[in-house]
Amino acid sequence: MEKEVAILGVGAHPWGKFPGKDFVDLAVAAANKAFEDAGVGWKQIQAMVCAETMWAGRAGLYAGQFISRALGSRGIPAVNVENACASGAVALAIAAMMIKSGMYDIVLAIGGDVSPEGFYPALPGEDPLSPDSLRWTAIGATNPVHWALDCCRRMKEYGTTEIHLAKVKAKNSRYGASNPLARYKKVFTVEEVLNSPMVAFPLRLYEICATSDGGAAVILSSMEVARRYTRKPTILAAACLGNLVYGDPTVVIGSHIAYKVNSSVPMLSESVESSRRAYQEAGIGPQELDLAELPDNSSWHELVYMEALGFCRPGEAETLLDQGATELGGKLPVNVSGGFSSFGEAVAAQGLLQVHEIVRQLRGEAGPRQVENAKVGLAHAYGAQGNAGTIIVKR
Amino acid sequence: MKKQLPVAEGVFTWSSGKPHLIGSRCEACGEYFFPKVKLCQNPDCPDKSRIKETILSRIGRLWSYTIQYYKPPFPYQGPAPLMIGLVELPENLKVMGQLTNCEEQDLRIGMEMELVIEKLFEDQQGNEVLTWKFRPTRDATKEGSSSERKQGNL
Numbered sequence: 001m002e003k004e005v006a007i008l009g010v011g012a013h014p015w016g017k018f019p020g021k022d023f024v025d026l027a028v029a030a031a032n033k034a035f036e037d038a039g040v041g042w043k044q045i046q047a048m049v050c051a052e053t054m055w056a057g058r059a060g061l062y063a064g065q066f067i068s069r070a071l072g073s074r075g076i077p078a079v080n081v082e083n084a085c086a087s088g089a090v091a092l093a094i095a096a097m098m099i100k101s102g103m104y105d106i107v108l109a110i111g112g113d114v115s116p117e118g119f120y121p122a123l124p125g126e127d128p129l130s131p132d133s134l135r136w137t138a139i140g141a142t143n144p145v146h147w148a149l150d151c152c153r154r155m156k157e158y159g160t161t162e163i164h165l166a167k168v169k170a171k172n173s174r175y176g177a178s179n180p181l182a183r184y185k186k187v188f189t190v191e192e193v194l195n196s197p198m199v200a201f202p203l204r205l206y207e208i209c210a211t212s213d214g215g216a217a218v219i220l221s222s223m224e225v226a227r228r229y230t231r232k233p234t235i236l237a238a239a240c241l242g243n244l245v246y247g248d249p250t251v252v253i254g255s256h257i258a259y260k261v262n263s264s265v266p267m268l269s270e271s272v273e274s275s276r277r278a279y280q281e282a283g284i285g286p287q288e289l290d291l292a293e294l295p296d297n298s299s300w301h302e303l304v305y306m307e308a309l310g311f312c313r314p315g316e317a318e319t320l321l322d323q324g325a326t327e328l329g330g331k332l333p334v335n336v337s338g339g340f341s342s343f344g345e346a347v348a349a350q351g352l353l354q355v356h357e358i359v360r361q362l363r364g365e366a367g368p369r370q371v372e373n374a375k376v377g378l379a380h381a382y383g384a385q386g387n388a389g390t391i392i393v394k395r
Numbered sequence: 396m397k398k399q400l401p402v403a404e405g406v407f408t409w410s411s412g413k414p415h416l417i418g419s420r421c422e423a424c425g426e427y428f429f430p431k432v433k434l435c436q437n438p439d440c441p442d443k444s445r446i447k448e449t450i451l452s453r454i455g456r457l458w459s460y461t462i463q464y465y466k467p468p469f470p471y472q473g474p475a476p477l478m479i480g481l482v483e484l485p486e487n488l489k490v491m492g493q494l495t496n497c498e499e500q501d502l503r504i505g506m507e508m509e510l511v512i513e514k515l516f517e518d519q520q521g522n523e524v525l526t527w528k529f530r531p532t533r534d535a536t537k538e539g540s541s542s543e544r545k546q547g548n549l
Binding site for chain 2: 118119121122128129130131133134135136137138139140141142144145148149150152153156197198199200201202246247249251257258259260261262
């Protein structure tokens with residue numbers, strides 16, 4: 001039988017802008033919080049998996065070597081993973097596999113990031129004829145343009161309104177306001193959101209997540225080891241990854257500038273894949289979840305990921321939103337951490353921060369945003385070019 | 396002397412009068428790609444090496460659109476705000492490109508669009524750097540019936 005994996009501890013540095021701190025500082029601060037939470041020290045960590053950062057040059061590629069040096073190099077392996085915004089989820093999934101294999105008992109998954117302000121820019125070294133080059137040089141398509149194109153089409157197909165988009169932000173802002181780790185603490189009304197400047201029609205400034213700095217860490221262990229430290233460990237029920245399926249009609253960032261129209265492949269196929277595997281692995285279906293953290297890079301994302309992950313059928317997310325089903329106290333609260341919209345995205349750390357929230361919730365430590373008697377939570381991250389990770393945690 | 400330069404080589408033709416995007420067609424499975432690819436990307440393709448350069452249709456329908464109000468960062472060097480759309484071509488591809496010769500309020504999903512090659516910006520030597528864009532066809536300004544009739548002869 002496969003080894004069961006426990007989440008021994010979680011830690012995070014708050015999200016925001018911290019001049020003078022680099023990604024290593026933020027990751028180390030998160031690691032120290034996680035050590036404290038888990039009751040283990042750096043010297044008990046047997047291996048680490050690090051989400052790379054795109055914004056720190058060569059150091060970002062070898063994030064694990066830089067972070068382990070700052071923690072005090074001890075010879076343990078430090079694996080680096082780069083899967084864009086899904087990197088945190090991927091780091092966790094790899095760490096879980098290391099435990100399951102029986103090769104390691106305690107593994108640290110970690111990420112820290114210091115992001116550029118404004119639109120994420122192109123990186124040097126690209127083939128000038130690649131879609132990811134041409135979208136900048138020939139078109140000028142920022143990341144939000146891709147989301148806006150799918151969102152505008154959704155409005156026509158499913159009747160999504162600008163009010164729906166504003167409602168997502170207003171909802172998430174209420175939870176972010178009481179989350180000490182969140183960057184933005186203001187509670188927004190729907191009117192205030194609708195009065196914010198348009199960035200890429202129909203998406204407005206307050207409906208698109210900012211770029212932030214942050215760090216998060218999760219310590220995994222085998223269940224035998226976890227029982228030595230805590231009587232009630234949270235259980236990593238699934239950490240499954242997915243990648244885009246050929247023919248996916250989604251306006252994916254970077255992988256294409258020409259997309260299929262008629263296709264038998266569903267939108268967000270990488271997330272359909274990762275979640276399907278995760279539900280199977282955990283033996284838990286979407287109807288059994290008590291809360292979910294979804295990647296709300298924009299309000300549109302929260303709606304479409306509810307559908308890709310099977311919370312409802314395509315075109316029904318707005319109904320759940322209108323009914324209050326995704327609010328605290330609703331049938332399936334979504335992004336009660338405040339979501340990306342309250343945090344801004346620190347790419348390398350974001351997927352791990354989502355897991356941090358789920359674990360706190362399952363332990364009943366979430367304070368005013370606590371989901372009552374939460375037993376099972378899901379965190380989902382996706383990254384550019386079509387890759388995704390779905391994490392299910394239970395107690 | 397002021398020259399006209401494509402923003403990237405091998406992505407579109409324009410000198411012969413009627414502009415076209417240059418893509419790939421797989422002779423084994425019939426799939427189309429833009430920009431060009433070296434191998435067919437269809438996992439079910441029986442022979443991924445039978446990929447040939449081809450030109451794509453220059454008329455299609457607006458699948459979706461947006462207006463980007465903020466200036467994109469470098470290496471984008473064109474104007475802002477800008478309109479960007481996806482135009483559905485008969486090759487079962489929706490191609491991204493800037494929209495031109497229209498106003499925000501003219502845009503509606505399903506309208507007929509055609510490919511044009513236009514200036515994106517002037518470089519430091521005063522050369523015109525060209526890119527592909529889509530503009531509404533003359534039919535698109537008329538009501539639905541005439542443009543639907545046209546759809547058969549793309």
